[in-house]
Amino acid sequence: MIDLRSDTVTRPTPAMRAAMAAAEVGDDGYGDDPSVNALERKAADMLGKEAALLLPTGTMGNITAVFAQTGRGDEVLVESTAHIYRTEQGGMASLAGVPYRVLPGVRGAVPFERLQSEIAGSGYSTRLHPALLCLETTHNAAGGTVLPLDYLAAVRALATEHGIAVHIDGARVFNAAIALGVPVAEIAQHADTITFCLSKGLGAPVGSVLCGPEAVIRRARQTRKMLGGTMRQSGVLAAAGLVALDTMVGRLADDHRRANHLAAGLQAIHPSLCETPETNIVYVDLAPSSLSAPEWCQRLGTAGITCKPYSATQVRLLTHADISDADIEAALAAFQSIWPAKQSRAA
Numbered sequence: 001m002i003d004l005r006s007d008t009v010t011r012p013t014p015a016m017r018a019a020m021a022a023a024e025v026g027d028d029g030y031g032d033d034p035s036v037n038a039l040e041r042k043a044a045d046m047l048g049k050e051a052a053l054l055l056p057t058g059t060m061g062n063i064t065a066v067f068a069q070t071g072r073g074d075e076v077l078v079e080s081t082a083h084i085y086r087t088e089q090g091g092m093a094s095l096a097g098v099p100y101r102v103l104p105g106v107r108g109a110v111p112f113e114r115l116q117s118e119i120a121g122s123g124y125s126t127r128l129h130p131a132l133l134c135l136e137t138t139h140n141a142a143g144g145t146v147l148p149l150d151y152l153a154a155v156r157a158l159a160t161e162h163g164i165a166v167h168i169d170g171a172r173v174f175n176a177a178i179a180l181g182v183p184v185a186e187i188a189q190h191a192d193t194i195t196f197c198l199s200k201g202l203g204a205p206v207g208s209v210l211c212g213p214e215a216v217i218r219r220a221r222q223t224r225k226m227l228g229g230t231m232r233q234s235g236v237l238a239a240a241g242l243v244a245l246d247t248m249v250g251r252l253a254d255d256h257r258r259a260n261h262l263a264a265g266l267q268a269i270h271p272s273l274c275e276t277p278e279t280n281i282v283y284v285d286l287a288p289s290s291l292s293a294p295e296w297c298q299r300l301g302t303a304g305i306t307c308k309p310y311s312a313t314q315v316r317l318l319t320h321a322d323i324s325d326a327d328i329e330a331a332l333a334a335f336q337s338i339w340p341a342k343q344s345r346a347a
């Protein structure tokens with residue numbers, strides 16, 4: 001099967017498996033797993049931050065960042081389709097106890113003027129203090145869109161002026177860096193804290209890393225413990241993460257190229273099926289067809305393509321390390337083969 005459901009479905013590379021087997025380990029609960037320490041140091045250096053913390057998932061990284069940078073009487077500002085708001089089970093409110101102010105975005109970005117007016121309106125003693133602004137790049141629900149560097153710089157300056165910390169949910173920030181053609185630190189410099197996932201496009205089996213100032217990461221370490229995320233000989237996972245950082249970043253450009261080719265092929269079938277992606281995520285809007293998204297997925301499944309409905313009419317497709325050029329051609333052939341049948345049904 002050609003699995004286009006997500007870039008989380010990648011399996012560890014042979015080099016990762018070899019590194020995992022040979023990993024030097026210790027008890028990370030005591031801070032003495034050398035592989036974890038090496039991964040955290042490397043991640044912090046790559047992102048240009050003082051310190052880093054390995055966590056089991058991106059969700060735990062995000063909630064940990066919220067815990068570490070907010071308290072009672074604070075609120076979090078977040079874009080309305082952000083993963084941290086829509087998909088992380090309300091953890092900010094239910095676990096961290098911090099309410100959020102949800103703001104509409106355009107392609108994953110809250111317009112700067114809107115942010116300005118929201119923040120300006122917060123300066124009354126009776127209001128909650130917006131302590132943290134959460135951004136997401138690449139933005140999953142917006143279609144893998146990339147926040148521009150000048151937007152990030154302007155937003156960070158605004159936030160800093162008002163004493164608001166900035167957290168980037170950078171689950172796919174390496175995709176953003178590749179798309180922008182800059183080192184990932186150029187993105188991360190515009191945030192106080194940033195999480196990225198080893199287990200998505202970078203292909204490692206497990207793990208996300210929260211990077212930020214030493215003092216924040218110290219608090220985050222306590223939160224990770226509270227949430228049950230302190231692992232033990234997690235060097236086995238960190239070893240794969242190190243290989244991911246060493247070998248899997250540059251190749252993300254291939255995923256972007258393939259997503260682009262996939263989108264172009266779909267647009268050739270029907271121009272409004274999808275937008276041209278900036279990175280590795282293609283949302284296919286099958287509204288022009290008479291089949292629902294679940295029906296499409298079922299038929300594509302029969303043709304060897306695994307995908308999941310995203311809504312009644314939408315299917316989300318992701319390219320990743322286990323998808324080749326030939327797989328993209330096969331996926332396009334499958335779409336093409338189902339399309340005429342659907343057209344005649346519509347007629």
Ligand SMILES: Cc1ncc(COP(=O)(O)O)c(C=O)c1O
Nearest residue numbers: 057058059060083136140169171
């Ligand atoms: C943008 C974004 N943030 C965070 C996460 C959460 O990552 P995890 O599944 O490791 O909890 C995801 C997962 O898909 C994501 O797409």
